[in-house]
Amino acid sequence: MNLWALSAKDLLRLFRAALLGAAAEIAALALMATAAWLLLRAAERPPLASLTVAIVTVRTLALLRGGLRYAERLAGHDVVLRWLGSLRTRVYQALIPGNRYSGGDLVTRLVSDVDALQDAVLRWLLPAGVATIVGTTAVVVTALASAQAAVALGAGLLVAGVLLPWLVVRVTGAAARDSAPNRAELAERAVELVTGHRELVAAGALDEHRAEATRVAGDLATGERATSAKTAPAAAGGVLVQLGATVAVALLAEASVPWTAALTLAALAAFEVVLPLIGAARRVPEIRASAARVRAVLTEPAPPEGTRVAATGHFRLDGAGVRHPGRGPALRGVDLDLPPGKRVGILGPSGAGKTTLLRLLLGSQSPTEGRVVLDGHPLGEYADLSQVISGAEADAHVFHTTVRENLLLAKPDATDEELEAACETAGFDLDLDRGTGPDGEALSGGQRQRLVLARAVLAAPKVLVLDEPVEGLDPAHGDAVLTRVLAQANGSVVLVTHRPEHLEGFDEVLTLEDGRALPASAADRRRGRS
Numbered sequence: 001m002n003l004w005a006l007s008a009k010d011l012l013r014l015f016r017a018a019l020l021g022a023a024a025e026i027a028a029l030a031l032m033a034t035a036a037w038l039l040l041r042a043a044e045r046p047p048l049a050s051l052t053v054a055i056v057t058v059r060t061l062a063l064l065r066g067g068l069r070y071a072e073r074l075a076g077h078d079v080v081l082r083w084l085g086s087l088r089t090r091v092y093q094a095l096i097p098g099n100r101y102s103g104g105d106l107v108t109r110l111v112s113d114v115d116a117l118q119d120a121v122l123r124w125l126l127p128a129g130v131a132t133i134v135g136t137t138a139v140v141v142t143a144l145a146s147a148q149a150a151v152a153l154g155a156g157l158l159v160a161g162v163l164l165p166w167l168v169v170r171v172t173g174a175a176a177r178d179s180a181p182n183r184a185e186l187a188e189r190a191v192e193l194v195t196g197h198r199e200l201v202a203a204g205a206l207d208e209h210r211a212e213a214t215r216v217a218g219d220l221a222t223g224e225r226a227t228s229a230k231t232a233p234a235a236a237g238g239v240l241v242q243l244g245a246t247v248a249v250a251l252l253a254e255a256s257v258p259w260t261a262a263l264t265l266a267a268l269a270a271f272e273v274v275l276p277l278i279g280a281a282r283r284v285p286e287i288r289a290s291a292a293r294v295r296a297v298l299t300e301p302a303p304p305e306g307t308r309v310a311a312t313g314h315f316r317l318d319g320a321g322v323r324h325p326g327r328g329p330a331l332r333g334v335d336l337d338l339p340p341g342k343r344v345g346i347l348g349p350s351g352a353g354k355t356t357l358l359r360l361l362l363g364s365q366s367p368t369e370g371r372v373v374l375d376g377h378p379l380g381e382y383a384d385l386s387q388v389i390s391g392a393e394a395d396a397h398v399f400h401t402t403v404r405e406n407l408l409l410a411k412p413d414a415t416d417e418e419l420e421a422a423c424e425t426a427g428f429d430l431d432l433d434r435g436t437g438p439d440g441e442a443l444s445g446g447q448r449q450r451l452v453l454a455r456a457v458l459a460a461p462k463v464l465v466l467d468e469p470v471e472g473l474d475p476a477h478g479d480a481v482l483t484r485v486l487a488q489a490n491g492s493v494v495l496v497t498h499r500p501e502h503l504e505g506f507d508e509v510l511t512l513e514d515g516r517a518l519p520a521s522a523a524d525r526r527r528g529r530s
């Protein structure tokens, strides 16, 4: 997919902005030249009338320069902001299916990378276009007076506008590659310092972590200084080239003194448009990396969207397993038949693969071996699995809004009576209008757990999935809540628990260990021990 995807209209707008920018710079250039001509011509004390045109021209050019610059900014930002808006929408739409990126990565791709592309247009594409038009105009006008002066000016502009920026891109590109590990480490440490601040303070490890982050930041700063030291000569070189080319124009121009002064100052002004490209070149490697990341999002094929609607809600796992990259298997060869109405309990020590099994059923994790099917078809073929299977997952999110809004997610048309009934079943007794805070932080751990349970009860799916739903509650209260929730469930239930007594009356109990389902005899022995 074309990253830029500029419509013909946008291209026209961009071209208009470049023309306006070039016109503004040419007006500035002509202003300098005319002013120089006027000063030197006036020194010759000609009749005032012969200077009138030049005086009016200076005033007009001064006004034009300001007006055109304003128009160029307006036109440039208009096209860039329009394009950014549509690019952000395309990136967002490409990110949604399959939940492919998360957390910091998502924010980086959606915000920083797209912003970097804005700089690509405003700080590179437009200025480079403007510099090309202005430079060419300056060379052509100089050529009218002297071919040699035009060659000297053209060569100087090429060195300052092409060769030196290219050198800067090479130096900063190599430096960016070298500093990439340090940047990643700094980002990681910064996130840890912010999200784990309380824990670090409690463990007395804050200073040590902060010192480590400061060390990495210091290494990065040293690298930056070294890069600056390497690129500074390019900036200085640009100014020297400007000086050299301007002196060459002054010496080589075969014209009267006022015209030579005009051409010399015009040459000087032409470099003012070109020289900023050397500084802007420092950001090119960063912009390239952002463009590559955005392109990756836009070109990565989205997983095909399913269209199937579940008929009965009969799940089956056939030899299903999951292996995360670089890790041992989280789940291996698990078989499970879950027809409508069946209740299955899942036991097993921490890390045995219980949550992984639930994720397979919920479709949030794809099997890396075996199959998971619903009514005989792979889960990916279904339009909306949450209509069939949902529940209280261990990491269920509580949204930063009210209790009511959090509950309505499960059943948007539920009445307050229904919401209250679900809350009663889950033992959740806070007001429906109570705010939940970011990430549910305004609730206690137990309240959050019961709110998630109430939401699961309200959804009343064909298959209710519960991942240690009452683990944090006091045992007597938790048992009562779970009994009420199970009594309400009409369809199948898959319950993960550490307490076998929760599974009384269940049709099947699957005991996992090291990602494998234990045979019944071994599972009984294990339960006897626990």
Ligand SMILES: Nc1ncnc2c1ncn2[C@@H]1O[C@H](COP(=O)(O)OP(=O)(O)OP(=O)(O)O)[C@@H](O)[C@H]1O
Binding pocket: 324, 327, 329, 330, 348, 349, 350, 351, 352, 353, 354, 355, 356, 357
């Ligand atoms: N995203 C992941 N990347 C790598 N390994 C993972 C990932 N998720 C889980 N694992 C590993 O898979 C194994 C099973 O994890 P799982 O969360 O299913 O265990 P669990 O039985 O639910 O444990 P607990 O009772 O502590 O919640 C663990 O060894 C875990 O470290």
